Amino acid sequence: MNRTMLWAMFTPETTAAELFPLDPAASQPLYRQIYERVRGAIASGVLKPGDRIPSARALTKELGLARGTIDTAYALLAAEGYVQTRGQAGTIVTPDLKARAPVASLPSRPEVGGAASFRPDTILPFQMGLPALDLFPRKIWAQLGAQRARAMQPADMVHPSVFGLPALRTGIAAYLQVSRGIDCAPAQVFVTSGYRHTLSLIAKALLTAGDLVWVEDPGYPPTRDLLGQMGLKPAPVPVDRDGLIVSEALRAAPHARAAVVTPAHQSPLGVSLSLPRRLALLDWARRHDAWIVEDDYDGEYRYVSRPLPALKSLDRDHRVLYAGTFSKVLLPSLRLAYLVVPPNQVERFEATSQGFTGGSPELTQSIVAAFIAEGHFARHIQRMRRLYAERRAMTVAGFEAVLGSRFAIDAQPGGMHLLLRPRDGRADRELVAAMREAGLFGEALSDWAAGGQGAQAVLVNFTNIASREAAEALARRLVMA
Amino acid sequence: MNRTMLWAMFTPETTAAELFPLDPAASQPLYRQIYERVRGAIASGVLKPGDRIPSARALTKELGLARGTIDTAYALLAAEGYVQTRGQAGTIVTPDLKARAPVASLPSRPEVGGAASFRPDTILPFQMGLPALDLFPRKIWAQLGAQRARAMQPADMVHPSVFGLPALRTGIAAYLQVSRGIDCAPAQVFVTSGYRHTLSLIAKALLTAGDLVWVEDPGYPPTRDLLGQMGLKPAPVPVDRDGLIVSEALRAAPHARAAVVTPAHQSPLGVSLSLPRRLALLDWARRHDAWIVEDDYDGEYRYVSRPLPALKSLDRDHRVLYAGTFSKVLLPSLRLAYLVVPPNQVERFEATSQGFTGGSPELTQSIVAAFIAEGHFARHIQRMRRLYAERRAMTVAGFEAVLGSRFAIDAQPGGMHLLLRPRDGRADRELVAAMREAGLFGEALSDWAAGGQGAQAVLVNFTNIASREAAEALARRLVMA
Numbered sequence: 001m002n003r004t005m006l007w008a009m010f011t012p013e014t015t016a017a018e019l020f021p022l023d024p025a026a027s028q029p030l031y032r033q034i035y036e037r038v039r040g041a042i043a044s045g046v047l048k049p050g051d052r053i054p055s056a057r058a059l060t061k062e063l064g065l066a067r068g069t070i071d072t073a074y075a076l077l078a079a080e081g082y083v084q085t086r087g088q089a090g091t092i093v094t095p096d097l098k099a100r101a102p103v104a105s106l107p108s109r110p111e112v113g114g115a116a117s118f119r120p121d122t123i124l125p126f127q128m129g130l131p132a133l134d135l136f137p138r139k140i141w142a143q144l145g146a147q148r149a150r151a152m153q154p155a156d157m158v159h160p161s162v163f164g165l166p167a168l169r170t171g172i173a174a175y176l177q178v179s180r181g182i183d184c185a186p187a188q189v190f191v192t193s194g195y196r197h198t199l200s201l202i203a204k205a206l207l208t209a210g211d212l213v214w215v216e217d218p219g220y221p222p223t224r225d226l227l228g229q230m231g232l233k234p235a236p237v238p239v240d241r242d243g244l245i246v247s248e249a250l251r252a253a254p255h256a257r258a259a260v261v262t263p264a265h266q267s268p269l270g271v272s273l274s275l276p277r278r279l280a281l282l283d284w285a286r287r288h289d290a291w292i293v294e295d296d297y298d299g300e301y302r303y304v305s306r307p308l309p310a311l312k313s314l315d316r317d318h319r320v321l322y323a324g325t326f327s328k329v330l331l332p333s334l335r336l337a338y339l340v341v342p343p344n345q346v347e348r349f350e351a352t353s354q355g356f357t358g359g360s361p362e363l364t365q366s367i368v369a370a371f372i373a374e375g376h377f378a379r380h381i382q383r384m385r386r387l388y389a390e391r392r393a394m395t396v397a398g399f400e401a402v403l404g405s406r407f408a409i410d411a412q413p414g415g416m417h418l419l420l421r422p423r424d425g426r427a428d429r430e431l432v433a434a435m436r437e438a439g440l441f442g443e444a445l446s447d448w449a450a451g452g453q454g455a456q457a458v459l460v461n462f463t464n465i466a467s468r469e470a471a472e473a474l475a476r477r478l479v480m481a
Numbered sequence: 482m483n484r485t486m487l488w489a490m491f492t493p494e495t496t497a498a499e500l501f502p503l504d505p506a507a508s509q510p511l512y513r514q515i516y517e518r519v520r521g522a523i524a525s526g527v528l529k530p531g532d533r534i535p536s537a538r539a540l541t542k543e544l545g546l547a548r549g550t551i552d553t554a555y556a557l558l559a560a561e562g563y564v565q566t567r568g569q570a571g572t573i574v575t576p577d578l579k580a581r582a583p584v585a586s587l588p589s590r591p592e593v594g595g596a597a598s599f600r601p602d603t604i605l606p607f608q609m610g611l612p613a614l615d616l617f618p619r620k621i622w623a624q625l626g627a628q629r630a631r632a633m634q635p636a637d638m639v640h641p642s643v644f645g646l647p648a649l650r651t652g653i654a655a656y657l658q659v660s661r662g663i664d665c666a667p668a669q670v671f672v673t674s675g676y677r678h679t680l681s682l683i684a685k686a687l688l689t690a691g692d693l694v695w696v697e698d699p700g701y702p703p704t705r706d707l708l709g710q711m712g713l714k715p716a717p718v719p720v721d722r723d724g725l726i727v728s729e730a731l732r733a734a735p736h737a738r739a740a741v742v743t744p745a746h747q748s749p750l751g752v753s754l755s756l757p758r759r760l761a762l763l764d765w766a767r768r769h770d771a772w773i774v775e776d777d778y779d780g781e782y783r784y785v786s787r788p789l790p791a792l793k794s795l796d797r798d799h800r801v802l803y804a805g806t807f808s809k810v811l812l813p814s815l816r817l818a819y820l821v822v823p824p825n826q827v828e829r830f831e832a833t834s835q836g837f838t839g840g841s842p843e844l845t846q847s848i849v850a851a852f853i854a855e856g857h858f859a860r861h862i863q864r865m866r867r868l869y870a871e872r873r874a875m876t877v878a879g880f881e882a883v884l885g886s887r888f889a890i891d892a893q894p895g896g897m898h899l900l901l902r903p904r905d906g907r908a909d910r911e912l913v914a915a916m917r918e919a920g921l922f923g924e925a926l927s928d929w930a931a932g933g934q935g936a937q938a939v940l941v942n943f944t945n946i947a948s949r950e951a952a953e954a955l956a957r958r959l960v961m962a
Contacts, residue, residue: 066634075648075854085855123639133635145630145844150623153547154614158604159813167556193674194839229836332640333843355710358675361845362814363626373556374566 034059034073042082042093051093053083124441125474126460128417131328132387133464140376141367148366156366160359163350164191164338168365171372172324172338179378180299181309182322187346190339190353193360196226198323198339199260199293203230205345205352206291206321207257214249214259218448218455220267220295223260236450239266243273246280258291259284263311264299268419268448268459270412278311285319292320298328300381302414303389318342326368328416329381334364388416388463395462398471402479410457419445419457428456434481440474515540515554523563523574532574534564605922606955607941609898612809613868614945621857622848629847637843643834645672645819646846652853653805653819660859661780662790663803668827671820671834674841676776677707679804679820680741684711686826686833687772687802688738695730695740699929699936701748701776704741717931720747724754727761739772740765744792745780749900749929749940751893759792766800773801779809781862783895784870799823807849809897810862815845869897869944876943879952883960891938900926900938909937915962921955 038053047053056070074091077083085091123130163169169186176182176189192198207213209231215223217236224234235253237244243266249259259281263273273281285292294311302308312322325337341349371377395418396411403409403420410419422431428444435442435458445457465471519534528534537551555572558564566572604611644650650667657663657670673679688694690712696704698717705715716734718725724747730740740762744754754762766773775792783789793803806818822830852858876899877892884890884901891900903912909925916923916939926938946952 067632069634069636071632071851075652075850078854123635127639130639133638136638138633142627142631142633146623146627149626149630149848151548151552152619152623153550154604157614157617157812157814158608158611159808160816171556193841196837196839225836327640331638333638335641335839335842355706356677358677358816360674361816361842363848364842364844367630367844369556370552373559 034070035077038073038077039082047093049093050095053091053093055090123464124436124439125464125477126435126441126462127464128441128443128459128461129327129332130461131331131416131463132384132391134466135383135387136331137376137380141371144367144370144374144376145363148363148370151366152363156362160362160365162353162357162359164189164360165362165365165369167369167373169338171369171377175372175377176310176322176324176340179381180296180307181313182340183313184340185343188340188343190341190349191360191365192337192339192357193335194327194337195295195297195323195325196222197357198325198337199223199226200230201339201349201352201356202258202291202293202321202323203227203232204356205341205349207232211257212253212255214244214253214256214261215450216244216261216266217450218268218445219260219450220262221448223295224450227260234450239269239271241271243271243277244281246277246284250284256290257288258293260293260295261311262295262297264296264308265302265412265414267295267297267415268417268443268445270410270415270419272308272413273311278314281311282314282317282319286317290319293323294320295323297323297325298415299324300329301385301388301416303385303392304413307385307414312340315342318344329377329384330368330371334368336360336364336368391462391465392418394468395465395471398465398468399475402472402475406479416463417459417461419459421455421457426456428458431458431481435478438477438481440477440481515551516558519554519558520563528574530574531576534572534574536571604945605917605920606945606958607916607922607943608945609922609924609940609942610808610813611942612812612897612944613865613872615947616864616868617812618857618861622852625848625851625855625857626844629844629851632847633844637847641840641843641846643838643840644831645670645841646843646850648850648854649846650819652850652858654821656853656858657791657803657805657821660788660862661777662794663821664794665803665821666824669821669824671822671830672841672846673818673820673838674816675808675818676778676804676806677703678838679806679818680704680707680774681711682820682830682833682837683739683772683774683802683804684708684713685837686822686830688713692738693734693736695725695734695737695742696931697725697742697747698931699749699926700741700931701743702929704776705931708741715931720750720752722752724752724758725762727758727765731765737771738769739774741774741776742792743776743778745777745789746783746893746895748776748778748896749898749924749926751891751896751900753789753894754792759795762792763795763798763800767798771800774804775801776804778804778806779896781810782866782869782897784866784873785894788866788895793821796823799825810865811849811852811858815849817841817845817849872943872946873899875949876946876952879946879949880956883953883956887960897944898940898942900940902936902938907937909939912939912962916959919958919962921958921962 038047056067056074060067060070074083074085078085082094083091084094166186168191169189172189173184173186176184190201192201210233212233212235213227214237215227215234216239218239227234235256237249237252239245243263244261249256261273261281263278265272281292284290292311296310299310300307310322312320320342322340323337326334327337392411396409399407399409399418399420406423407420408423410421412418422428428446432442432444441460443459445455445459446452465474519528537548537555541548541551555564555566559566563575564572565575647667649672650670653670654665654667657665671682673682691714693714693716694708695718696708696715697720699720700717708715716737718730718733720726724744725742730737742754742762744759746753762773765771773792777791780791781788791803793801801823803821804818807815808818873892877890880888880890880899880901887904888901889904891902893899903909909927913923913925922941924940926936926940927933946955
C-alpha cells in the first residue's frame with residue numbers, strides 16, 4: 001500500500017495535512033492523533049487484517065513530522081496489538097486481529113494538577129521551568145547516548161549505587177568548585193531523582209515530624225506542599241528586595257529547625273539574598289544548630305552581572321545543604337538532581353539513602369557524567385546564559401511594545417521567567433485561567449503566596465521565545481485572553 | 482608518549498597486565514585501579530603537567546579491557562581536573578595542575594548495608610537478584626538506546642508524565658495480558674522506579690499509619706523494613722508448602738488492612754501459593770475491604786511447568802495491586818518497575834502520584850517501550866527461561882557432586898536462587914560471613930525470618946553460573962569457607 005492509498009482509506013479527497021492536524025496547541029498530542037486515525041481505520045474496517053500500512057520512514061517524510069512522533073504512534077499501535085512490524089517487509093495490520101481483544105487504550109485526558117503541574121506531550125508557550133528546547137545540543141547528546149549504551153558493561157547492568165554514579169558525583173563536585181564556588185568532595189554529593197527526592201532525603205536524615213521550617217513567602221509552592229506531606233510545619237517568612245527577611249523569621253518562628261531558601265534569585269521574585277542576610281542566616285543556623293537548604297535551581301542564569309557564588313560557599317559551620325538540579329541547565333526529562341551535604345553529615349546521609357532509594361538509572365547518569373567530563377556541560381551553560389540574556393531582552397522589548405500600557409513588566413536580573421503585573425487591577429488567577437483557554441501557560445503569583453493573597457502578577461517563562469516578533473505575537477494572544 | 486612510555490613511567494620492567502591487575506574479584510573495580518595508577522603517577526611527579534597519556538582507545542586495546550572501563554577511568558581523571566581531553570590531539574595531564582587544587586577523590590569504601598544490599602562495581606558469585614549478565618542482548622539494547630537518543634524530540638525533553646511514558650504503559654499492559662493473564666488497560670499501569678517506590682505509592686494511596694499488614698515469614702526483608710518506615714505494622718504469617726497460611730493470618734491478625742504476598746514462587750522458599758489459598762486470600766480481601774499486594778518479582782521464571790497465571794488474573798473484586806519489575810527480567814540498573822491498580826482506583830493513584838514522584842527518566846522508559854514493542858522482550862524472557870532451567874540443573878548437579886554430603890540442595894520450581902541447607906547444623910549467618918570473606922555472596926535464610934530465627938539455609942543465585950564446571954569450582958570455594 002502506498003501513501004496515496006493510506007489517505008484514500010479515509011476520504012479520497014483529503015490531503016495528509018488535513019488528515020493529521022498539525023496544531024501543537026490541540027489538546028491531543030500529534031502522535032496520538034496519528035495513532036487514533038490508524039486505529040479508527042482498523043476499527044471501522046477500512047484497514048483490514050494483513051493490510052500493509054506505510055513505513056514510519058515514509059510517513060515521517062510525507063507529513064513533515066519528526067520521526068519520533070511517528071515511531072511513538074506506531075509503537076503504541078504495535079504494543080496494543082493492532083499492527084506488526086516485520087522488518088524489511090514493512091508494517092502490517094495484525095493478521096489474526098479479530099481473535100485477540102486489543103488492550104483498552106490509554107485515556108487521553110490530561111493529568112490533574114495544580115499551578116506547577118505539567119501536561120506532557122503538550123508544551124504551551126510560556127511553560128514554566130523549561131530550558132530552551134530548540135538549542136539543546138541534541139547531536140552531541142545523541143552521540144554520547146549511543147556511546148554510553150554501547151559501552152555498557154556488567155558493572156553497569158547491576159543495581160546502581162544509591163548515592164549516585166561515582167563518575168557523575170565526581171563531575172558534579174568539579175563543576176560546583178569551578179562554577180559555584182563550592183568546595184566539596186565527591187563523597188558529599190548525592191545524586192537524586194529531583195527536588196522532591198532531595199528534600200525528602202534531607203528531611204529524613206535531619207528533621208523530625210512537627211519541626212518548623214522557614215519558607216519564603218511568596219515561594220515555590222511544591223516546597224510548602226512537600227514539607228507538609230512529610231509532617232513538617234512550613235513557617236512562611238516574607239521576602240523583600242534583599243530576599244528572605246531574617247529578622248522577621250526570627251520573630252515569627254524562632255524555634256525553626258531549618259530554612260529552605262533560593263538565594264541566587266528568589267523564586268519567584270528574582271531578588272538575590274543580600275550578603276548581610278546571608279550572614280544573618282548562617283549565624284542563626286550556627287547558633288541554633290539549624291539547617292539551611294539552599295535551593296539553587298537556576299543559579300547559573302544571571303544576566304546583569306556574574307552569577308553569585310552559592311550561599312554554600314560561605315558555609316564555614318557545615319549547616320548548609322545545597323540542592324542542585326539538571327532540569328533547568330540540561331533537561332527536565334532526565335530526572336536528575338543532586339544534594340551536597342556537609343562533610344560531617346556524609347555518613348548519616350549514606351545510611352539514610354540506603355533505606356530510602358534504589359538509585360537513578362545508570363544510563364542517564366552515565367550520559368550526564370560524560371557530558372560534564374568532556375566539557376560540553378560548561379560550554380552549554382555559558383551558551384544558554386548568553387542566549388537567555390538575549391531572549392529576555394527581546395521578550396521584554398516585544399512585551400513592552402504590545403503590553404506596556406496594561407502590564408508593568410518585571411524583568412528580573414536572573415532566572416527564566418518574567419513577572420507581568422496588571423495595571424488595571426485584574427486578578428492574576430482569572431488572567432491565568434483565560435490564558436490557559438487561549439493555549440498559553442502562566443502561573444498566578446498569588447498561588448505562590450502562603451495565604452493565596454497578595455501582589456497580583458502572572459509568571460511567564462521566556463527561554464523558548466526565540467525572537468522579538470515571536471514575543472509580540474504571543475503578547476497579542478495574551479491581550480486577547 | 483607511546484604505550485611503552487606509559488608503562489615505563491611506573492617501572493620499566495613490568496608489563497601492562499602486571500600493572501593493571503585484572504582480577505574482577507579484587508575489592509577495587511578495574512576502572513578505579515587504572516584511575517589510581519594514573520593519579521599516583523601524577524602525584525609522584527612521574528607524569529608531569531602537559532605530558533600526553535595514551536588515548537582511551539589505545540589503552541583499551543593494550544589491556545584487553547572493555548572500552549567503558551577505560552572511559553570511566555579517564556572521565557574520573559578529567560572530572561577531577563587531572564587530565565584534559567583535547568579531541569584529536571589526545572589526552573594530556575592538565576598543564577596548570579599545580580595552580581588548581583584537584584577535587585578530593587571519592588572514598589573507595591563500599592556502601593554500608595544489610596543482607597539485601599549490593600556493592601556496585603563488585604559483582605560477587607551467587608549475588609542475589611541479578612539476571613544472567615553474560616547473555617543480555619547488549620547489541621540490540623545499544624541499537625535501541627542509540628536510536629531513542631537520536632529520536633529525542635521536544636516532547637521527550639520536558640517533564641515526563643509522573644504516571645509513566647504512555648508507550649511503556651501500553652506495552653506493559655499488552656505484555657501482562659499475554660504473559661501473566663492480567664486483563665488491564667494502560668491507564669491502570671503506573672511506572673515506578675522500583676519496588677520501594679511501588680510499595681510507598683500503594684501505602685500512600687490506600688493505607689493509614691498504624692495499619693496491620695500481613696507479610697510472609699520467612700519473607701523478603703525489605704518488605705518488612707519498608708512497611709515499618711511508612712508507619713505500618715507488618716504482621717508475619719508463616720509459610721508452608723502451599724504458601725502463606727491464610728487461616729493462621731486470620732487467627733493472628735484478623736484486622737489487617739492489607740497483605741503483601743509472592744504467589745508465583747514465594748520469596749525465598751520458592752513454593753507457589755495454592756489455588757485454595759489464593760481463593761481464601763481473595764475472599765478475605767473482599768469481605769474486609771482489604772488490599773492484596775502481589776509482588777510478582779520473577780513470576781516468569783518457572784521451570785517445572787508453565788508459569789502460573791498471576792493472582793491478579795483471579796481478582797474479580799478489584800482488591801489486588803500487582804507489582805512487577807524490570808530488574809529481574811531485564812536489568813537492575815534500569816530502575817524501572819510498575820504497578821497495576823484496579824480500574825476503580827485509577828483516579829486515586831493518579832492523584833497520589835502527582836504529589837509523590839517526578840516520574841522516571843524518559844530515555845530509559847523509551848528504550849524499554851521499544852524493546853517491548855519490537856518483540857525483543859517476549860523473546861528475551863523465553864530465552865532466559867530456557868537458559869535458567871539449564872543453569873539451575875547444571876548448578877544443582879555440580880553442587881550435588883561437591884557439596885551433597887554437607888548440604889541438602891533445595892532446587893525450587895522457579896526463581897533465580899537455590900537454598901543450601903547445612904546438614905551439619907552450622908549456623909547460616911556464620912556460613913554467609915565466611916563466604917563473604919572468601920569472595921562469595923550468600924544470604925542467610927534466618928535473616929529473612931521475622932524473628933531472625935528458624936530454619937538454617939544459605940540462599941545463592943544461580944543465573945550467572947554458566948557451566949557445571951563453574952558450579953563445581955564455586956562449590957569447592959564454598960567448602961573452603
